[in-house]
Amino acid sequence: MTLNPVFADFSTDPPRTANGSVRAHRAGSAGGHWIINSGGAVWLDFVVDAPLDEATLKVRALVSKLGPESGYAPLDILVNGQSVTSRFRIPGGGDLPQTMTFAVPGEWLRPGTNTVELRSAEDARTMLWLYRVLLESVWDRDAAERALLAERAAEPAYTFATYSRPADASRWLPGPPLRFRIDEGQAALPTELRWRGPYGSEGSISFADEMSTFLGHVRTTSGAWRQLRGELAERREHHEEPAPRYRTEVHWGGRWHPSGELSVFLDTGSRPVERIAWRDQRGNTASIGLTPDGSSFTGYAQRVNEGPIGYRGVIIRGAP
Structure with a gap:
């Protein structure tokens, strides 16, 4: 089966999206990216037409620094309530955005509306900056990024x-x-x-x-x-x-x-x-x-x- 490429580009307000829509709590645009505050979350709702083997999820983000020190805002990512990663520490020290890639098992997805949730921990001491979220079939490599480039162009x-x-x-x-x-x-x-x-x-x-x-x-x-x-x-x-x-x-x-x-x-x-x-x-x-x-x-x-x-x-x- 195929999954139409999904993306949410948070460099604009509102975000540019394909095959999806964005909801948020304690999060919003900060010019060139979105900020998720402690205890805040961003949800990306997307549509799957039929069952698939596996999906690839890519998240580009950083954690703002705490003065001269590395920031602290553990990230939880869930798909339809299933944990992709919990209290993930984004590398890079807060100087540059990082792109993280995760596998999403096909059995977690269902025909119809599905949801990716990105959540900043309640005990976060700095902010989580979100740049983009990409989702595609494992067999359609880089399809979401190509779709995003075409949309920007x-x-x-x-x-x-x-x-x-x-x-x-x-x-x-x-x-x-x-x-x-x-x-x-x-x-x-x-x-x-x-x-x-x-x-x-x-x-x-x-x-x-x-x-x-x-x-x-x-x-x-x-x-x-x-x-x-x-x-x-x-x-x-x-x-x-x-x-x-x-x-x-x-x-x-x-x-x-x-x-x-x-x-x-x-x-x-x-x-x-x-x-x-x-x-x-x-x-x-x-x-x-x-x-x-x-x-x-x-x-x-x-x-x-x-x-x-x-x-x-x-x-x-x-x-x-």
């Missing part, structure tokens, strides 16, 4: 509020918003983004897994380097102005071959950029150099577990 137009500072300063100063949209038909958002702007400016940033923040650095036109961080301000399907679309080709086997369309837009506050490079959540990479009028580009692309290939594109005139 349905709104690829991002706007981040930005802040920068010299490396020897402590105060962050607000800067122009960073806006981008990159859609190459892979149903995956960038995890890293690099660019070169006019007159020698350039930048490189890396996104948090939930795409709620980023950290990186920029080089100004005067040659000074500054740290750069960003906080998600808005995400949508498109920005107000349309993103240029390119008809692309890839080069392998000694000749060029037609490829899919690329929609790419990047506004760093000092447009236009001359070069854009990215790595997406599936591990694919690309780097393109644009002509001064943005009518075409040349570069390279590399799909995960494959070698690099030539990549070029010509703008589609009159594209929306």
Whole structure:
């Protein structure tokens, strides 16, 4: 039998879900994740169509620190009242979210509505931060994660509020918003983004897994380097102005071959950029150099577990 992939993405409020719905007690959104307080719980109700052998449950979470010390918020996970784990101590010390994987026996599941419960202990001294819950058939590996990536990629137009500072300063100063949209038909958002702007400016940033923040650095036109961080301000399907679309080709086997369309837009506050490079959540990479009028580009692309290939594109005139 098959289980339609189930996910709950707590980086948004309300959470993004597939084949499920969320209920909560003493828990709620904290921007980029949900917080479960002591004695609180989150329930994910999902539907099973027919009996199955086994399911795989993945939970991404952390326990907030207790000052400089590791936090304390033991986690209980139950499926239909059956204990998957009891008083589980999430590793990592509270610095980084951790992804824990558990097996759910098929006999615990029943046709119709089922429930995953995540509960923070009554004696918890710090908070439990919840990022996402994924559930899939044991024979459909990573199906829930693929579904989540596709759902996130349905709104690829991002706007981040930005802040920068010299490396020897402590105060962050607000800067122009960073806006981008990159859609190459892979149903995956960038995890890293690099660019070169006019007159020698350039930048490189890396996104948090939930795409709620980023950290990186920029080089100004005067040659000074500054740290750069960003906080998600808005995400949508498109920005107000349309993103240029390119008809692309890839080069392998000694000749060029037609490829899919690329929609790419990047506004760093000092447009236009001359070069854009990215790595997406599936591990694919690309780097393109644009002509001064943005009518075409040349570069390279590399799909995960494959070698690099030539990549070029010509703008589609009159594209929306």
